[in-house]
Amino acid sequence: MLYPELSDLIAYKKLKSSLTHRSNRAVKSTGLGNHRSPFRGQGLEFDSVREYVVGDDIRSIDWRVTARMGAPHIKLFKEDRERHICICVDLNASMRFGTRNTFKSVQAARAAAILGWQGLDSQDRVSGCLFGDVPQGLQFFEPKRTRKSFGMMLKMLSDVPQEKHSIPFESALKHIDQVSHTGSLIYLISDFMHLENKLQHESIITRLSKRCDIVFIAINDPADKTIFPMPSISFSVDGKDKISVDTSNPAGRETYVQQWKENRQRLYEIATRLKVTIVELTTESDIHRDLILEMKLIAKRKKR
Helix, strand or coil, X not given: CCCCCHHHHHHHHHCCCXXXXXXXXXXXXXXXXXXXXXXXXXXXXXXEEEECCCCCCHHHECHHHHHHHCCCEEEEEECEECCEEEEEEEECHHHCCCCECECHHHHHHHHHHHHHHHHHHXXXXXXXXXXXXXXXXXXXXXXXXXXXXXXXXXXHHHCCCCCCCCCCHHHHHHHHHHHCCCCCEEEEEECCCCCCCHHHHHHHHHHHHCCCEEEEEEEECHXXXXXXXXXXXEEECCCCCEEEECCCCHHHHHHHHHHHHHHHHHHHHHHHHHCCEEEEEECCCCHHHHHHHHHHHHHHHHHC
């Protein structure tokens, strides 16, 4: 089964957890949600005043209090604000692979469902970007706070038409950069087998990370990094070019393993340099348990 049943993805909304979509930056939007923001503006609920510090918005200065106290003071406002969560799922050919329990494409869809339902439960706006074997090679779902809208994305994840599109990773990243709101939390779910052009990818991710929080969710299969002896097999990363590996030859297996390690090293170099979080899951994972556990650990580290 290359893709999960829609009913399975919908069922994840009943699995409650304490997962929260944490952010290191202010959330700037106009709706209501469960994330406190320091964003200040007219029409918000006044909270208090405090002395001005370097970096504060001078438009928030309370001139009456400033005159009375003899030192600059600013007004503080409070409001619970939503945030935008963008869930991006790689549906290129390499995701249709799995040797243990299920396919990477299935786990990716499950992870997207879990993250999306949790976002809606927190009253956030959830958007989606599916790229690869989908109509026109890329489908974007506008950020909304409705189950109906998110359900349309899940339906496509469960019934992906075999369009045989191949979208370069950098093209998908460029689109995500264009449509993502400042302050968004972006989950990029992929096996990250497309990082040949490191500099191109890094430049886009650098630009995106300056205004959004990014989490890489890497879906792996045990055979991605270790190939056991068997007859010669062919792999396709982009749905077009095929790579043949003589798995009966130790040198051939070692070459493949080395290429995988180099690819993963590129991913971690980018993530480390840009302070992007990486969550690693496998086709053997209990996706709900392991994803929730990883996200909780990340949240704890960010609190320190």
